[in-house]
Amino acid sequence: MKRSNEPVFWGLFGAGGMVAALLTPVLILITGILAPMGAVDFSFARVDAFASNILGGLIIWAAVSFPLWLSLHRLYHCLHDFGVHAGNGVKAAFYGAAALGTVAAAYLLLF
Amino acid sequence: MSKRKPYVRKMGSTWWTKNNFHTMYIVRELSSLVILAYSVILLFGLNALRGGEAAFDAWFAGLTNPLAIVFHVITLLWTLYHATTWFSLAPKAANLWIGENRVADNVITGSLYAVLGGVTVIGLLIAFVL
Amino acid sequence: MSQVMKVEIQRYRPELDKEPFWQSYDVPYTKEMSVLEALAYIKDELDPTLSYRWSCRMAICGSCGMMVNGVPKLGCKTFLRDYPQGMKIEALANFPIERDLVVDMSDFIAKLEAIKPYIIRETEQTPEDGCSIQTPKEMEQYRQFSMCINCGLCYAACPQYGLNDKFMGPAALALLHRYNNDTRDEGKEERMAFLNAHEGAWGCTFVGYCSDVCPKKVDPAAAIQLGKVDSAKDYVIAMLKPGE
Structure with missing residues (x-):
């Protein structure tokens, strides 16, 4: 039997599951509900200052990247659950998208 | 001569609608x-933030659309699920x-x-107070 | 006072039928009657052609697994009183139907055997060597997983096994975990290949239904997640020491 390379994706999926369960809910509440309804000051200057702070930047990076690994991992396996037997190309596209989002978030925060 | 003729049931793609536990697995x-x-x-917001104030405000204006708020309420509930x-399930892993x-x-x-409660409180403190 | 329940059973007679069909029986029952007893009543009093497996009648032999209203159950441990709306009984899901409620479990048995479910020693111990002492903590690492009765309910609950029968499945992986975590065992290396494979622990998506249906309160889902942790560690070690 061939060794699976799943441990790599499973590790990232696990980290993503934790971030999505612990951090994402309050972020959705702030950016998606409270700020648009005017309850929270969400001005450019304030958000820019938060993102420029090292800790703030790390929080944003974690909130963008890890849930990508969670969700794309689950959706890839869901294809199989729905009877779609996707090949390695689709697998590469799903995890490639997660990697791309991870790198893009880091790039946007750093440069 | 053998009269064996095992019948194999096909699962199809709607198996998860036939059992509550399986349905909740797919919902998860x-x-x-x-x-x-x-x-x-x-990620788009981050890109807009780096594009300057006008780009950021345009992205944020999109979030104030009532449909966007409804979407975020659904997203919050589903993420909490x-x-x-x-x-x-965490204790199983x-x-x-x-000690013993x-x-x-x-x-x-x-x-x-x-x-989760602590992170939420800290997040709201940062949003409202700092 | 006895009531009458309409019990629907999925029949399949390989020499006559192209596919299974439903047949309905009226079974008088009392509060104490199990599904297995209802099947016995049907076979003795209504229809001697009905086939089903049973032996111990006390949830230890693992023979009478079947689907009751779509849920994997042991016939001996399921009671008519809990189904006032009536019941539909079907052969255990995810296995080929041999006849009526009898399924072909040979794939399941082969998987249980494949993972070497016995203590492996580098050098055999004899009674003269004395006892193998284990602390309560060491025993707790595997005890619950040794309670499996090989009834197959967890395979009927597992959509991943249903979708792809190459998957080792809950009971075999739980048994693998049971022996890998027994301090008396020295055969872990011989079992890791099964755990590390796509068809091993990594075929599981943690649906968790296997643990929910287990009639012996074994938690195969936990064994598999802990197996994934073991396999992930093994993956890292293999990366650091290529060629071994």
């Missing part, structure tokens, strides 16, 4: 749809011992809920 897995969408929205399933005693499942699950 499909929370990924809104979680993915939210990550992408944040993910959190409850994640916390209740952990084999934690303190295994850490009870409800201690692990309870701790995760406590962390």
